[in-house]
Amino acid sequence: MALNYDQAVSKYEPTLGLEVHVELNTNSKMFCSCSTVFGAEPNTQTCPVCLGMPGALPVVNAKAIESSILIGLALNCSIAPYSRFARKNYFYPDMPKNFQTSQYDEPICVDGYLDVEIETDEGPKTFRVDIERVHMEEDTGKSLHVGGATGRIHGAEYSLLDYNRAGIPLVEIVTRIVPGTGKYAPAVARAYVTELRDILRSLGVSDVKMEQGSLRCDANVSLAPIGSGKLGTRSETKNVNSLRSVERAVAGEIVRQANRLEAGERIVQETRHFLEESGETRPGRSKETAEDYRYFPEPDLVPVAPDAKWIEELRATLPEKPSTRRKRLQEAWGVSDNEMASMVNAELLDTVEATIALGAEPARARGWWLGEISRLANEKEVHPTSLITAEQVAEVIALIANGELTDKLARGVVEGVIAGEGSPREVIDKRGLKVVSDDGALMTAIEAAIAAQPDTAERIRGGNIPAAGALIGAVMKATGGQADAAKVRELLLKHLGQG
């Protein structure tokens, strides 16, 4: 009988290792001045250097070095006083040079850590993920496989190469093995990649878009019988392109390996590919050993030796840690863990913060972004921030706060802004969405309602306050919902001698 996840982790102890590749958001490539803009026409961003033409000479992008050092500092690493580039030799058309310029035995940052907090059965718990190294390299070109049924490499008749991506600065962040996570291994993996992504975003060094491939994660998983004190053979799962997939890929590998071990089979050290649809992995090419890449020092690039002054200048610019910032904002706004988590998960924390900074009350800012605006964004399958800006939302909230709009009218204003009808003010004018706050106009409507329902009015005069609901409803209807119900109630009760 096949083991499920709970059975697998009750018998086997998983050990994690994570390699994250992040594309830096520099303007130009790592070793040449070609543009790095995403989505350009094929082979419009290449030159003799990134095409690997004979005699072309690379020159290192200073900004890429700076970004790499910032990443190392944010991950509590030591910055190497002396580091070198190396050639990683392999024959594969995604790198026209037939080697990738990378770093081997002398990476720019070493020995850091990142603490991540996850929710366990016993409450929140912090796991320390040790960082072994952060090194610089360059991205490869993009292959398009033609022929065959699936667009995959197997069965393809030939491949088409676009080298726009070749040479874009890439930083690889490698953890040491993370032991002792037990059944929480998938959650720790996800929390690590999430926290890392937030840090990289706060540093401003990368777009960190997993769906566009600017942040990519490879997950190494091995299993050993619980209590054996041993380390099993690991597999490396590539192609993990979302936070949810990181969690699913690790869980999937744990189940697959546990079932192999149960059946008395060996785990093969290999690269596997994550299949988004099923959450399973399939084997990829067998891994070439380290020697097969025949690394050697890149003769065309001199060593990088950042001096202490430069490093300290960069350290001084480090932003607040995202986890610290979240705690600070949560306290300032007085929101629950769940409410905070929903803002973070919806990637709306920055936006809500910006809206509050523009004067909106925290509860209202959160409510609008997570409620109405998220609902409309879901319908259109886009991110809420692509529909409306923090400034516009703050303006709507200010109009609610000063009584010019009711919640209902405000929804109409937001709808109008999203529909491209202009600024909140313009939508209010065009759609005629102003609250009827003029006492005279309201009194006319109130008197009409009383005239239509004299019995109800009499009951209110007699002290039956709840009966006022019927008259308020009539006034709201008469004003097309544009009156402030509280104001109507106040005027009505006063008029009937109950104010």
Add this chain to the structure above:
Amino acid sequence: MAAISREEVAHLARLSRIEMTPDELDHLASEMQLILGAVARVQEVAAADIPPTSHALPMTNVFREDVTKPSLSPEDALSGAPAREEDRFKVPQILGDAE
């Protein structure tokens, strides 16, 4: 001095996607042995007071500003390509993984 075996030459040939006959392997193994021997003579002058280095010049930190310059046109970029399709380099079937 490190020796290079016939098997190592065969392995390198495979990694480099170069097809070699048994005769060529024999010939190249001994030839590479000679080349390595010649290069290894450098070690004879390496005294304890000379630190090992990968670079001839005592230079570090040669950088350029992060500024873009015009790239080649696709026409120029592809001008030396043996085959092309839709402004992409066309290569034979790859056996391995897609990235």
